[in-house]
Amino acid sequence: MTFDISVHHPEYDAFAPSWELLRNAFEGEDDIKRAGQKYLPLKNGLAKLMEDGSHRALAQAAYDAYKARAEFPDLVALTVRGAVGTILDQAAEIELPPELEPLREKATRDGLTLEALHRRIATEVMLTGRYGLLPGIASDGSPYLAGYIAESIINWDQDEENVADFVVLDESGYERDRATNEWKAVEKYRECFVEDGRYGARVWTKGKEGWEVGEVVEASDRKQRPLGFLPMVFVGSNDLTPDPDDVPLYGLAKLSVRIYQLDADLRQTLHYTSEPTPMVSGYDDPQEAIKNGQVPQGIGGTNIWVLPKDGKGEFLEFSGAGASAQHDEIQKAYDRAVMFGAQMLAEKGNANESGEAKRVRLDSQHSTLKGIAMTSASGLEKALRNVAIWIGADPEKVKVTPNLDFFDHDLDAQTITAIVSAWQSAAISWKSAFDRLKAGGVVPEDRTADEELALMDQEQFGRDADPGDVLPDRQPDPEQIDK
Template sequence: MAVTSQNPQYAAMLEEWQEMEDALIGPRAISDGGVIYLSKTSGMIEAESLAATDNSPLTPEQAKQLYLAYKRRAEYPLWVKDSLRTMVGLVSRQEPEIVLPERMSALENEATSDGFGLKQLYLRIVSALLTKGRKPLLVEFDDAGNPYIATYTAETAINWMTRDTGGRQDLTLVVFKEQRLKENSDEFDPKYEDVYRVLDLVDDRYRVRLLDEAGADIEGEEYPGLVGGSQATSLGFIPVVFAGSTDNNADVDEIPLQTMAKAALKYYQLSADYHTSLHYTAHPQPWIAMNGDGDMRITGPMAAWMLPEGGTCGYLEFQGAGIEALRKAMQDQQNAAAESGAKVIDIGGAESGEARKARQNDQYSALYSVCVTAAEAVEQALKYVAYWMGIRPDDVTFKVEPKFSKDEVDAAMMQVVSNIVMAGEAPRTVLYDALRKIGLTELTDEQLDSLREGGDGLPNLEDA
């Protein structure tokens, strides 16, 4: 097996993760994706084929412009990015319970390789779980012997293996794909190469290697010890935690915001046809029928055609019979995205934490579940640090019991759904229908309009 080999679950999800990454970047990444996200019409394909033949009335560049114009008219909404910002903002109000022994106390304010503390690490994990369903963490020590937690993306953990140990699944192999600056690289134009950090167990001893694509050693193998990197007493496990949206085992989890991203992508595809139809409607095609000479050099609203006797002219106008159907389909996607966003943020009112989590076991996208698993992942990484340093793991605590107030949830839900609706300039009824459909309110459209505008004497969302 080559070092570049991929776990089957990884290979199956790679395209989904890339799609989510592009959804977060927004219109530029989606547009750059070309036909991956927006197929060419049959007419465009035929035009490009015709342009490649001899004596074609079209040049290849002219044929290419047909698709580019079609793609430029398409509109990709920022639903995923805006909703993620709202959700992480809601989570950021939660204060974690942190208990660290004296020797580990520095981690509270400097836990990551780039110098951020545990709460910022926690929020990064929550963000990654919402958008990728996965966040790998690796416990490491720097050259000065200080512990830290290295973070990886879902796309960089390309392979892993587990074994059953007393009914528990323990990691036996983890491979991370990293990028390293090439030697003699220009400081103003750096070049990078792929390297592979291979973590495995050899005779129950934790081993670390750095290999190139051919599997050759770049650095000598190491067997990190229990205290500060000493090899006297080797570590007996791989200190990696795979944070997930539903649990923290090594398996790939569901992506909570994927439904919203799919709706945004479908909206983008529909909008290309919708705006192209509007473009054709606004630009009718002139035609003439005549014998003899006439003056047709200039056309436009301020110019006249000089036709010979018996000549006729007119416009071929695009009727746009399907425009309304396209608009309705785009609104349906907005509605679907609004519902999915509200379901992600739903935390179940006044239920207890355990009751809420039990109720949401079949809702892989529940924000509450993501908060809990993210906190558990941080705590597990800290326990690995403690064990490695010779400290009792039970002396370490990192817990977050999400306690969102009803007002906070109502405001966040309203913001998520409103962002989706207003980004596409759809009627507010789409927003209101989504709120009623998820059971957040029973207020009428008129009452909700007044509520949004700060009307007095109306019941608030908590009473709805």
């Protein structure tokens, strides 16, 4: 049987519809509407007209108007951006050996810094629950990291010890013909594998005669020793294993589509019923009356209505509860969307809740964010360590430490007083109090404990103070700063 490089892993096909939904929902209304009936099915009446060849154009025009009036809510994009902003509000601390320092400012071939690459990883994992990092060495010998979205990682496998040893990456896209300056679509896949303890890769390109297979390029370190493992790193929402993880915001995307469908129906209702329509009655033969010009053709102060005996003129105007019911259903869907998405970002709670109660509540709400913060940082760290091994640097000197404290942005006056009181009563050290105040945004991020103590000595403890100033009962002990 012929080897088919384009074959998908079964798990890929199982998750692909979810990834497509999230990708479309993230990109927004234009992408959703381009998908047509995939997200907004035809109403029954239009479906029957669409089946009738003689009315197909009329039905299509009616559907296009129905779709154009609908509004798709931007919930997924807002939640993803808000979540990533929360995760990376404080950038991860990245430690590198000297050999890898150039990656800090240029980690990818398209010029992303390590911090920007971390943001891209977190965004993709938040969106689809999956991202791939493949280390490489450029022709000039400099290392880099190549990123692959979930849809590009089409196949993978593991050895007997459940270690990944095979992956196929979709690198298809448009390429420019330098001779003609025209762009053309190219179908291309990169196959990476470990065979006989040696890591190699080759590129498959679809040509007019079928697949064209490039030469296998084996990787070796700077001492010309073969690289004995697959350096590809799979970053998921839960772990770093090759199989896809759950899509974090799948429920929110489904609700967004539901709101879009409900909104289409509501706007259809309003379109046909909200505008008052004049109506006259009393004609024995309405068609003849229209033909003879007896029926009023306009409204307003310059138009005189002459009606037959016992005739009546009035406006037809919607007054039922149908539109209100549709609006209520949309609001309920929005409320559920808040539960699925915005709850992760919410910081408001009961005004009387204690600091510890708030911490427990927010810790629960932010569990998904913390998981993604940890896996995105761990994945970046593992990829950088693989680069270090490849170029002969010390992988143990690579560390990526994410910020996991998402709720201590602001401390209220009561909490600040409690921290200071605990320090003054010797319940906690000056260093502990300082760290807590710094985490809460009371102290600038770039200020050290020594600098803060020096400022306190000058500003509060009498070097230039007036003799009558009342000083705090307890000054910070310099020996406590490192405790």
